[in-house]
Each structure stands twice: as C-alpha cells, then as structure tokens.
Amino acid sequence: MLTQNPNEAIRPDFTTQEHKDARQKLFDEGFNADQAARSLSALWTLTNNADKEHWALKQRRRHEAERREEEEEEEHRQLIKDEQEAARLEDRKKNKNKYVPLVRGKVPSDPTIIPAQYALRKMKAGDYCELHYFTNKGLEDAKVSNLLAEPDALVMLPAADGLHSWVPAAAVKDPKSAPIVKDENLSWEDFNEAAPRMIASM
Incomplete structure (x- = not known):
C-alpha cells in the first residue's frame, strides 16, 4: 500500500x-x-x-x-x-x-389628571361640563372623592397648621355638592389650567 x-x-x-x-x-x-x-x-x-x-x-x-x-x-x-x-x-x-412581543412604552412625564367621576360622566354623555372640575380646586375635590371607599370611612386631610388629621368621610363635601365656579367667573389662571386638561380628557 x-x-x-x-x-x-x-x-x-x-x-x-x-x-x-x-x-x-x-x-x-x-x-x-x-x-x-x-x-x-x-x-x-x-x-x-x-x-x-x-x-x-x-x-x-x-x-x-x-x-x-x-x-x-x-x-x-x-x-x-x-x-x-x-x-x-x-x-x-x-x-x-409566551411569544407576544414586549412593547416598551415611554414613561409618562405629565402628571395624571383624574377629574371627578361626575364630570367625566357628563362629558361622556355629551352634557355641558363646567371648567371648574378641571381647575386645581376641582381636581383636589375629585381626589378626596376618589379616596372615599365607603361613607363611614375616615379621610386624612391637611389642617391649617400644616399637620394632617383624620376627618370622617361624612364631613367631606361631595364634589357634586361643592360650590361650582361658573366659567365666566373663573380667573384667567384657573381658565388656563382647566381648558387644556378638559381637552386632554375628551
């Protein structure tokens, strides 16, 4: 070989x-x-x-x-x-x-605007809704309302001296019964705050 x-x-x-x-x-x-x-x-x-x-x-x-x-x-x-x-x-x-693509969205930088449910229902129904509900005062009232889980619940609210205190829910005004400032009586500052927020919520 x-x-x-x-x-x-x-x-x-x-x-x-x-x-x-x-x-x-x-x-x-x-x-x-x-x-x-x-x-x-x-x-x-x-x-x-x-x-x-x-x-x-x-x-x-x-x-x-x-x-x-x-x-x-x-x-x-x-x-x-x-x-x-x-x-x-x-x-x-x-x-x-298991194979659904992961969508990476951007973290929102704008503060979340949560108006009163009463105002949102009016807008959804196509009824007239006052700008007051989208002012800082209206949003604060809505925030308090959203914290109420039941009528007998307690709500912690800031006092005049800067401290927080627990207040019965019954003592907190419902946004629907809170005094509403008519649109024509809003200050320009309140109007400039409320108008963009209402448009964004539409």
Missing part, C-alpha cells in the same frame, strides 16, 4: 554503488554497465507511473468519501435544525402568550 506520494519521488542514480547488486544481475544476463543502468531506470519509471495511477485513484476515493461524509453531516445538521424549528413552532402555537 502506498503511503507516500509517488509524484514526489526522485528517480535514483542506478550507476552508483548503492545499486551494484541490481546491475550485477543484469550483467549476468549479458547487459553491459550502460544498458544495465538504463534498464533499471526504465523499470523504475514504469513502476513509478503505475504507482501514480494507484495514488490518484486512492485520492479520488478518499475525496469522494470525505464529500459523502460532509453531505451526511450536513443532512444530519439540517434534520436537527428542522426538528428544532418544528418544535419551536409547536411550542409557539401552544403558548402564544
């Missing part, structure tokens, strides 16, 4: 002492020194050419085997990929909520 590339082999010099025994066999057959050396060279060339053909065939077979192996590996990788994709699609079908 060839282990070295015969294309890289160098033809020996058959006139040297190293090949004396080979030449002697040809001398015994009646060859002279020159004929013996040329005959040995020709024989080596024929053998080397045959080795080159065998080597080329061996390389073609090796390359073909490597190509088939690579194709099989690629088919195996593709099969695994297809199985993983099928499993992913099946999981996506079973767990749709």
Whole structure:
C-alpha cells in the first residue's frame, strides 16, 4: 500500500554503488554497465507511473468519501435544525402568550389628571361640563372623592397648621355638592389650567 506520494519521488542514480547488486544481475544476463543502468531506470519509471495511477485513484476515493461524509453531516445538521424549528413552532402555537412581543412604552412625564367621576360622566354623555372640575380646586375635590371607599370611612386631610388629621368621610363635601365656579367667573389662571386638561380628557 502506498503511503507516500509517488509524484514526489526522485528517480535514483542506478550507476552508483548503492545499486551494484541490481546491475550485477543484469550483467549476468549479458547487459553491459550502460544498458544495465538504463534498464533499471526504465523499470523504475514504469513502476513509478503505475504507482501514480494507484495514488490518484486512492485520492479520488478518499475525496469522494470525505464529500459523502460532509453531505451526511450536513443532512444530519439540517434534520436537527428542522426538528428544532418544528418544535419551536409547536411550542409557539401552544403558548402564544409566551411569544407576544414586549412593547416598551415611554414613561409618562405629565402628571395624571383624574377629574371627578361626575364630570367625566357628563362629558361622556355629551352634557355641558363646567371648567371648574378641571381647575386645581376641582381636581383636589375629585381626589378626596376618589379616596372615599365607603361613607363611614375616615379621610386624612391637611389642617391649617400644616399637620394632617383624620376627618370622617361624612364631613367631606361631595364634589357634586361643592360650590361650582361658573366659567365666566373663573380667573384667567384657573381658565388656563382647566381648558387644556378638559381637552386632554375628551
């Protein structure tokens, strides 16, 4: 079996002492020194050419085997990929909520405006609604109203001295019964506060 590339082999010099025994066999057959050396060279060339053909065939077979192996590996990788994709699609079908894209919204920078429910109901119904409910005073009244979970509840309100005190809910005015400032009596400051808030709530 060839282990070295015969294309890289160098033809020996058959006139040297190293090949004396080979030449002697040809001398015994009646060859002279020159004929013996040329005959040995020709024989080596024929053998080397045959080795080159065998080597080329061996390389073609090796390359073909490597190509088939690579194709099989690629088919195996593709099969695994297809199985993983099928499993992913099946999981996506079973767990749709798991793959819902996450929407990253901006954190609101504007303060939240929560007017009285009474005012919102009037606007929703298309009734006239006073701007008072969207002034600072109206929003404060609405805030107190929203804190009332039940009539007997207590509400903590700031006192005149800056401290907070608990006040019975019954003592807190309902925004509906609180005095309403008519639109024509609003100050320009209150109007400029309320108008944009009402528009934003529409």
